[in-house]
Amino acid sequence: xxxxxxxxxxxxxxxxxxxxxxxxxxxxxxxxxxxxxxxxxxxxxxxxxxxxxxxxxxxxxxxxxxxxxxxxxxxxxxxxxxxxxxxxxxxxxxxxx
Numbered sequence: 688x689x690x691x692x693x694x695x696x697x698x699x700x701x702x703x704x705x706x707x708x709x710x711x712x713x714x715x716x717x718x719x720x721x722x723x724x725x726x727x728x729x730x731x732x733x734x735x736x737x738x739x740x741x742x743x744x745x746x747x748x749x750x751x752x753x754x755x756x757x758x759x760x761x762x763x764x765x766x767x768x769x770x771x772x773x774x775x776x777x778x779x780x781x782x783x784x
Contacts, residue, residue: 698732705729 702708709726716724 705731 697712700708700712702711709729712726712729713724
């Protein structure tokens, strides 16, 4: 005859600690003539009031911060393009001479 494994979830157990609850469950199951029993996990149920995430105030960016950043990027792009034009012009003028 094949052997099976059953997973049972029991909720609403009350005790001082997880070890106390584990011992109580094992005692009750052994009284019910279930000898080959092992309690693998005991979890604490957290009430919904404790599960709320912390609300952190959102700090608005400084006035015009995005505009300043985009202007800095545009200026950097202009400097790079100017340098490239200058470099190519100086190389071309050397080749012509």
